[in-house]
Amino acid sequence: MPEYGNATEYIAHHLGFMKYGQKADGSWGIAHSAAEADAMGFWSIHVDSMIMSLLVGVIFMGLFHLVSRRITSGVPGGLQNAVEMIVEMVQSSVKSTFYGRNDLIGPLALTIFCWIFMMNLMDLVPVDWIPLLAQIIAQDNHAYFKAVPTTDVNITAGFALGVFILTIYYSVKVKGLGGFLGEFAFHPFGKWALPLNIIMEVPSFLAKPVSLALRLYGNMFAGEMIFMVIAVIGYAQLPLHFAWAVFHILIITLQAYLFMMLTIVYLNQAHIEPHH
Amino acid sequence: MQLNATIIGQTIAFAVFVWFCMKYVWPPITAALLERQKKIAEGLEAADRAQRDLSLAQNKVADELREAKQQSAEIIELANKRANQIVDEAKEKAREEGLRLIAGAKAEIDMEIQRAKEVLRSQVAAIAIAGAEKILESSIDQAANEELIKKLAAEL
Secondary structure (H helix, E strand, O other), X not given: OOOOOOHHHXXXXXXXXXXXXXXXXXXXXXXXXXXXXXXOOOOOEEHHHHHHHHHHHHHHHHHHHHHHHOOOOOOOOHHHHHHHHHHHHHHHHHHHHOOOOOOOHHHHHHHHHHHHHHHHHHHHOOOOHHHHHHHHHHOOOOOOOOOOHHHOHHHHHHHHHHHHHHHHHHHHHHHHHHHHHHHHHHOOOOHHHHHHHHHHHHHHHHHHHHHHHHHHHHHHHHHHHHHHHHHOOHHHHHHHHHHHHHXXXXXXXXXXXXXXXXXXXXXXXXXXXXXX | OOOOOHHHHHHHHHHHHHHHHHHHHHHHHHHHHHHHHHHHHHXXXXXXXXXXXXXXXXXXXXXXXXXXXXXXXXXXXXXXXXXXXXXXXXXXXHHHHHHHHHHHHHHHHXXXXXXXXXXXXXXXXXXXXXXXXXXXXXXXOHHHHHHHHHHHHHHO
8 A cells, every 4th residue: 555745745646647658768658757748648548447437338238239139028127117217217308308310319418427337436446455455466656546537627528529429410411501600600690790690609619528527627636626625634534425425325315317318418409400 | 605616527528428418317207207197097088988988887887776676577477477377277177177077977867877777677587587487486476477577577
């Protein structure tokens, strides 16, 4: 188990990523200090985020796939019942918000909700457990390992980017390239206020994915930061930790749901003509 | 907070997961849900139909029961009437039979009497002769004999 000089060092270490990239001397490898990590450019990757993201993703997708393979329309078992409840929740959300016809929206919303929820759920695992396990596996007392992928802005931005690309794709597909660009040029004030329209619409369009990514990242980052702060205050952490974890159950579910709902809303906007 | 290639990796992973979900997870589950919905709707409809059938059958049963009761009442009434009739007829027959038997017995008795009388009549002569012989053997008293024979004949 690593020894920390003080609380600042403890928290700083917990905020570090296991980052793989090109070091200052030109060799490729995992960064061993914050300075080394910062020196890496864009072409580096957070190994811990990716591992945890794929791990929880495979767990949830495997579970759902297992259920979907032996699903029955008769009396459902416990696991099938739980999966059906989630699917029905997603389905009703899509039905109430999405007015177009698109077979992608349901699976997309389900994947987003479950996957983000699973990632957020890692926040409820005590803050030292997963990093400690990673350090034991890596045989390195000082290995960085971040357990909650959604506290990495790259992961949340990855989701937002995917949604953003889909939004553009379906906008162009449904309304045509002219219709899509016309929305920026001729709304909301008509064609005589074209520059004003562009100034208003382009940032608002670009703000969608940014806000999507930053909302989730900010909530989860703040939540985890509080867990870390609680973890450094000695035995008093136990009741506090419990209280915050209970409250956090609400936050992680809400954020996953919010991400899903906003995705549906954005894709709905891509499918329908704007109001005049 | 620093953007790096993780965003690309996550976007690709996201696309793969959504594709997988769309291909292998979502369709069977929603199909099963839809099928169950249909099954439940059918079940409810069947229950409704059964309820309707039941009430119809109950009405029919009540009707038939009432009819059967009425019929049985009629039958009982008829049977009672018939029974009375039979009893009356039997009484009548018995009375006639009795009368007939009495008449028969009377006729037979008369016949017997006649026959006895005949037998007696046929024997009177013999008895008279026997009486006469007895009288002749002792003392002949014409007057007394005649008296005797007359008496004898009158008794027959």
